[in-house]
Amino acid sequence: MSTLGELGEAGILARILPILSGAANTERTLIGPGDDAALLAVPSGSVVITTDTMIEGKDFLLRGDAPGRSPLGSTGEEIGHKLAVQNLADIAAMGAEPTALVLSLSAPATTPLALIEGIARGLAARSARAGAVVIGGDLGGADMISLTVTALGELVPGLGGRAIRRDGARVGDVVAVGTPQLGRSAAGLALLLGGHDPAELGDVQRGAEGALEFHRAPEVDLEAGHRLAAALGHDLHAMIDVSDGLLRDAGRLADASGVRIHLDADGLATMAEALRPLADSLGQDPSAWVLGSGEEHAMLICLPPSALQAARDVLRDAGRDLTVVGRVLPAGEEGPRATAAGVNEQGADGSALGWDHFE
Ligand SMILES: Nc1ncnc2c1ncn2[C@@H]1O[C@H](COP(=O)(O)OP(=O)(O)OP(=O)(O)O)[C@@H](O)[C@H]1O
Ligand SMILES: Cc1ncc(C[n+]2csc(CCOP(=O)(O)O)c2C)c(N)n1
Ligand SMILES: [Mg+2]
Structure with a gap:
């Protein structure tokens, strides 16, 4: 060798x-x-x-x-x-x-x-x-x-040389991600750092294997970025990839756009439920995985409700889908920020969720 x-x-x-x-x-x-x-x-x-x-x-x-x-x-x-x-x-x-x-x-x-x-x-x-x-x-x-x-x-051609930035979210927009499942990378990281071999986890073995695989080599619909941009043009108001956690990256969009992004859709609950058996077996909170998992790299977008169906159709043509995760609200007295149902709506601290290399 x-x-x-x-x-x-x-x-x-x-x-x-x-x-x-x-x-x-x-x-x-x-x-x-x-x-x-x-x-x-x-x-x-x-x-x-x-x-x-x-x-x-x-x-x-x-x-x-x-x-x-x-x-x-x-x-x-x-x-x-x-x-x-x-x-x-x-x-x-x-x-x-x-x-x-x-x-x-x-x-x-x-x-x-x-x-x-x-x-x-x-x-x-x-x-x-x-x-x-x-x-x-x-x-x-x-x-x-x-x-x-x-x-x-x-x-992509057709945007007139315009990039899709973080600062274009508008009050009334729908917030969605280009994946049916967030949270697996954090789950995989917990297994990796905890030294939990999936083979020893009984009923949740398959879920654990999938989380570890996703953490090590995430399979992500990256084409969604340029496909949505090309299809929606100016209706794609803002976009970011989820690299440091949904709540944290939504916060970056909100901050840049001067709005509040509230994450509360059923889609998030469905994502958490899918991870619950694995989370239970490790004594962890699946909602925290969904909201805080970095290294997911799915596209997080803001678009007007009128463009949602077109966006869905674009991804469905490629066998993919969009999951609605929240909506864009006025910034209000507390200023631009991202909140999640039950996490930091009343100003409670959600900062433990998500990744920062130096925290
Ligand atoms: N060391 C650096 N020097 C100059 N610019 C930087 C540096 N680190 C980050 N930036 C810039 O700061 C901005 C925000 O960085 P941030 O890490 O939040 O976004 P990102 O690159 O999308 O992150 P990720 O890699 O997690 O997706 C980016 O435009 C990036 O180019
Ligand atoms: C051994 C080990 N420890 C911790 C982590 C978790 N981790 C590292 S970078 C990152 C976020 C994205 O970073 P960036 O913003 O640089 O793209 C996360 C969640 C890991 N993958 N491996
Ligand atoms: Mg990024």
């Missing part, structure tokens, strides 16, 4: 570049990996850019028995898949389609090449599904694996 230290930079690149840029000969890639920088054509005239990092121990645990690892941890493919999803979701949430990615990869010299090849495969495969290719990157040494992707994209 060769390690990065045995191969050296040139040897590593010789192994991972064919994986990363196997499909890089798209029309847009004028210069791919191999030169000082890549050259990308941007036919629409503007480029959407985002970046996101995953650090071993902070954002994922490697699968294994060694200290700092977990038998429930991630494979290389899963890490690469999640790295793609995190970045592609931010492109999607602007109403854009991804075109290209660059990968900055730092790791200890003792890292097996097979793990890095797996990460490359996961990243390239999920990106390819979204129509994007890896066009470059960087290698470095580090005490733990650190992965930073920068993703580029272009706005």
Whole structure:
């Protein structure tokens, strides 16, 4: 089993570049990996850019028995898949389609090449599904694996060069998410960090496996972002991906838009009920998972009620659906914020819900 230290930079690149840029000969890639920088054509005239990092121990645990690892941890493919999803979701949430990615990869010299090849495969495969290719990157040494992707994209035609922002929510809008189920990533994280092997959880084994799988490699309808933008145009008032928890990310939308977003729809209760058996077995609150789960990456949107059916139809054509989770209200005396039924309506603290790297 060769390690990065045995191969050296040139040897590593010789192994991972064919994986990363196997499909890089798209029309847009004028210069791919191999030169000082890549050259990308941007036919629409503007480029959407985002970046996101995953650090071993902070954002994922490697699968294994060694200290700092977990038998429930991630494979290389899963890490690469999640790295793609995190970045592609931010492109999607602007109403854009991804075109290209660059990968900055730092790791200890003792890292097996097979793990890095797996990460490359996961990243390239999920990106390819979204129509994007890896066009470059960087290698470095580090005490733990650190992965930073920068993703580029272009706005969908028909929006007149307009991106879907966080600040367009209007009083009276419906708030919805592009998934039937939120909360699985938090459930999976609880299982991972608690060391709960699904095989030992009896009746809830299947649910636990699904939550762990979703946490390690979220399967998310990212196309919803640009499909909704293209179909609804100006009726898609605001959009964000749920990366730090529904309540927290709805709060960001509310804040940017100067409104209150109240989360109270039946859809949320249905999501919580689906997770209740698993939550009960861990002594946790399924509603807190639904409202607080980060790393979900589903699209959270605000749109006028008159556009809801059209939005549903767009997603249903692709076998997906939209779940209504709340509505947009005037900011009121307490100012712009997101509230959830029973959580922080009377100003009670809902801040424990959701993710912040430094809290
Ligand atoms: N270190 C930084 N330097 C410059 N801008 C930053 C930095 N960190 C965050 N930002 C910017 O702050 C804004 C808000 O970041 P935030 O993390 O809330 O959104 P996000 O990128 O959608 O998050 P997520 O990755 O969780 O989806 C983004 O526009 C982001 O580009
Ligand atoms: C080992 C381990 N510990 C904790 C977590 C949880 N976690 C990390 S980042 C994040 C939110 C999104 O971050 P960002 O805003 O950077 O996209 C969450 C919920 C994890 N995945 N793995
Ligand atoms: Mg985001």
